[in-house]
Amino acid sequence: xxxxKHGAWAQDTFTPVADDAAxxxxxxxREALLERNTPLGVRLQSxxxxxxxxxxxxxxxxxxLEFPKFRDGRAFSWARLLRTRLGFTGEIRAVGDxxxxxxxxxxxxxxxxxxxxxxxxxxxxxxxxxxMTNVYQPSTDxxxxxxxxxxxx
Amino acid sequence: xxxxxxxxxxxxxxxYDEFDARFVSERVEQxxxxxxxxxxxxxxxxxxxxxxxxNGLYLQLHAYMLRVAVPYGTLSSKQIRKLAHxxxxxxxxxxxxxxxxxxxxxxxxxxxxxxxxxxxxxxxxHCIQTSGNCVRNVTADQFAGATxxxxxxxxxxxxxxxxxxxxxxxxxFLARKFKIAVGATPHDRxxxxxxxxxxxxxxNAEGRTGYKVLAGGGMGxxxxxxxxxxxxxxxxxxxxxxEAVLRVYNQDSRRDNxxxxxxxxxxxxxxxxxxxxxxxxxxxxxxxxxxxxxxxEELDRITAYFAPPAFETGLPDTLPEAxxxxxxxTRTNVHPHRAPGYAIxxxxxxxxxxxxxxxxxxQLDVIADIMDEFSLGEVRxxxxxxxxxxxxxxxxxxxxxxxxxxxxxxxxxxxLITDIIACPGLDYCDLANARSIPVAQAIARKFADLxxxxxxxxxxxxxxxxxxxxxxxxxxxxxxxxxxxxxxEFYQLLLGGSGAEDASIGEIMGPGFGEHDIADAVERVVGVxxxxxxxxERFLDTYRRIGMAPFKQAAFQKEAA
Numbered sequence: 001x002x003x004x005k006h007g008a009w010a011q012d013t014f015t016p017v018a019d020d021a022a023x024x025x026x027x028x029x030r031e032a033l034l035e036r037n038t039p040l041g042v043r044l045q046s047x048x049x050x051x052x053x054x055x056x057x058x059x060x061x062x063x064x065l066e067f068p069k070f071r072d073g074r075a076f077s078w079a080r081l082l083r084t085r086l087g088f089t090g091e092i093r094a095v096g097d098x099x100x101x102x103x104x105x106x107x108x109x110x111x112x113x114x115x116x117x118x119x120x121x122x123x124x125x126x127x128x129x130x131x132m133t134n135v136y137q138p139s140t141d142x143x144x145x146x147x148x149x150x151x152x153x
Numbered sequence: 154x155x156x157x158x159x160x161x162x163x164x165x166x167x168x169y170d171e172f173d174a175r176f177v178s179e180r181v182e183q184x185x186x187x188x189x190x191x192x193x194x195x196x197x198x199x200x201x202x203x204x205x206x207x208n209g210l211y212l213q214l215h216a217y218m219l220r221v222a223v224p225y226g227t228l229s230s231k232q233i234r235k236l237a238h239x240x241x242x243x244x245x246x247x248x249x250x251x252x253x254x255x256x257x258x259x260x261x262x263x264x265x266x267x268x269x270x271x272x273x274x275x276x277x278x279h280c281i282q283t284s285g286n287c288v289r290n291v292t293a294d295q296f297a298g299a300t301x302x303x304x305x306x307x308x309x310x311x312x313x314x315x316x317x318x319x320x321x322x323x324x325x326f327l328a329r330k331f332k333i334a335v336g337a338t339p340h341d342r343x344x345x346x347x348x349x350x351x352x353x354x355x356x357n358a359e360g361r362t363g364y365k366v367l368a369g370g371g372m373g374x375x376x377x378x379x380x381x382x383x384x385x386x387x388x389x390x391x392x393x394x395x396e397a398v399l400r401v402y403n404q405d406s407r408r409d410n411x412x413x414x415x416x417x418x419x420x421x422x423x424x425x426x427x428x429x430x431x432x433x434x435x436x437x438x439x440x441x442x443x444x445x446x447x448x449x450e451e452l453d454r455i456t457a458y459f460a461p462p463a464f465e466t467g468l469p470d471t472l473p474e475a476x477x478x479x480x481x482x483t484r485t486n487v488h489p490h491r492a493p494g495y496a497i498x499x500x501x502x503x504x505x506x507x508x509x510x511x512x513x514x515x516q517l518d519v520i521a522d523i524m525d526e527f528s529l530g531e532v533r534x535x536x537x538x539x540x541x542x543x544x545x546x547x548x549x550x551x552x553x554x555x556x557x558x559x560x561x562x563x564x565x566x567x568x569l570i571t572d573i574i575a576c577p578g579l580d581y582c583d584l585a586n587a588r589s590i591p592v593a594q595a596i597a598r599k600f601a602d603l604x605x606x607x608x609x610x611x612x613x614x615x616x617x618x619x620x621x622x623x624x625x626x627x628x629x630x631x632x633x634x635x636x637x638x639x640x641x642e643f644y645q646l647l648l649g650g651s652g653a654e655d656a657s658i659g660e661i662m663g664p665g666f667g668e669h670d671i672a673d674a675v676e677r678v679v680g681v682x683x684x685x686x687x688x689x690e691r692f693l694d695t696y697r698r699i700g701m702a703p704f705k706q707a708a709f710q711k712e713a714a
Contacts (some may be wrong), residue, residue, distance in 0.1 A: 070203075133175060
């Protein structure tokens with residue numbers, strides 16, 4: 001696996017803890033973890049609403065959202081919620097089982113980093129984002145919608 | 154090649170601008186790329202399946218099936234001719250109109266799909282989201298823009314919903330499919346209460362027009378009538394409201410059991426009150442953000458596409474005399490129109506013995522000619538698998554009827570017992586347990602006598618070949634459900650369902666009937682109605698008054714068979 005961040009390959013500066021239950025662990029040790037004053041990330045499973053992080057969310061540098069199966073689309077709403085209601089400006093990383101064909105949607109709702117297989121290329125990434133030029137609906141990417149383009153906004 | 158006569162008429166319906174055209178053609182190439190990756194083995198079937206479903210492509214028993222979106226059931230003659238061409242070129246010469254106002258081709262080759270999509274794009278059509286776990290093609294009242302009953306034409310809103318829901322990044326991998334219908338009349342022809350979400354155009358106490366929103370209806374193995382989410386949503390808020398419902402659904406629906414992942418299950422698990430509370434929280438936030446507010450100018454701009462055509466004035470407003478067959482046809486298949494001198498004419502694709510909803514390429518071509526000559530170039534598909542000519546001059550009705558007779562589509566049975574909804578069933582479908590089409594044909598033949606059909610009056614029979622309920626059996630006055638009992642096809646009877654404004658879920662009668670007995674059982678049930686009905690009572694009314702017992706008793710009197 002390798003990490004793609006803001007459209008380029010990036011070094012993963014986070015060390016995953018050997019623990020499937022990242023959220024419960026964070027909730028239990030939050031004070032000690034936050035006191036460390038080093039960048040901190042939490043990996044959420046697809047059934048875990050980021051609101052469960054409470055006000056701590058904006059003290060995190062990374063929220064990794066897991067796709068246990070590419071058909072499970074809950075993380076699309078979680079990313080959007082992080083970027084809107086929770087005002088999260090850190091890294092939102094897609095991890096787990098997702099397809100090339102979902103990357104554009106992920107980017108639209110607020111993901112900005114992807115853990116991808118080694119064979120995946122930057123050309124693949126660019127192509128995934130440019131297959132569809134325009135969009136009909138607003139999302140967190142702030143792109144102008146077709147309605148706005150029509151109205152010359 | 155037939156010379157188009159008369160020249161194709163462009164009806165008042167939505168027309169793609171450069172943005173729509175580009176969107177659809179890029180989507181075609183995107184899907185062509187997915188097909189190529191599948192053919193090269195870069196995508197497994199497991200990975201390809203949701204991608205192809207999102208573009209209307211199913212793998213059925215014998216071949217791929219491609220489902221073409223007919224947004225809110227409206228088609229132009231140009232589009233009908235293209236569908237005829239595709240049926241001839243890539244299929245076995247037939248198309249099949251579905252209960253969601255779409256058209257599907259049952260004999261498609263995977264390699265041909267990109268070419269078919271390119272052909273569809275030429276006439277502003279596509280297969281986007283006609284299947285899969287996403288927001289499906291939006292349906293609407295087939296009489297929209299023509300009936301005098303409506304508050305306003307619901308199709309502009311349906312078109313706005315279509316655009317907003319097309320490749321919505323948050324909602325293309327929902328827990329399950331999500332079907333939206335739109336209506337604007339007290340008499341519900343779009344089965345609003347059986348949809349995942351439905352919007353009804355309403356007027357509030359101050360006389361302002363807005364939208365009532367329902368959610369959580371559905372058929373399938375667990376039928377539910379929808380709950381009201383909001384009695385009145387202001388026009389400019391409607392997309393924010395619909396998005397709020399979808400967001401709660403996407404976040405909170407179960408994902409652990411495919412049979413419990415529709416929004417109806419969520420709403421009935423947490424209760425409609427709690428659902429409204431969660432929706433309202435999202436709605437208030439979306440409204441504050443403002444990005445989904447629908448400006449009045451945009452609604453007006455879309456509405457202008459659907460402007461009423463320039464109806465002729467001074468036309469005779471009486472139905473012409475043209476013999477008893479014509480009179481019978483007008484009795485059931487002709488409905489009042491908003492403009493004097495005009496009528497709405499239903500073409501039932503239910504001639505006795507035919508496959509409900511099937512239409513050959515040749516028939517489609519003739520229908521396109523009829524549309525151009527008599528109906529301002531427009532036709533509608535109904536969820537009852539019929540077609541509707543929305544704007545015809547009353548004085549032209551005899552000529553239309555004569556042409557339909559030549560096509561064998563002049564069955565005077567709209568709303569009668571032989572106007573049967575049936576899913577494709579085991580003849581085509583991979584999921585089915587039993588055949589539906591032969592049962593529909595057998596019942597239609599049994600009640601072929603027109604005087605008897607009129608004597609029986611309004612009676613809606615709906616047949617599904619499995620519990621997924623594509624044939625709407627829960628909503629049939631008489632519903633029939635095909636089941637498989639140890640390798641033998643069996644048919645359960647349900648009574649008392651309705652998909653109209655008086656929506657109800659049919660009650661199961663008990664053990665099923667064999668393939669050769671089901672039509673007779675239906676006849677015995679109808680016999681009870683005829684014997685017990687009071688004046689003006691429909692079958693449904695009598696059933697609601699007297700209950701299941703007498704019908705059940707008669708149905709199982711085998712000696713009558």
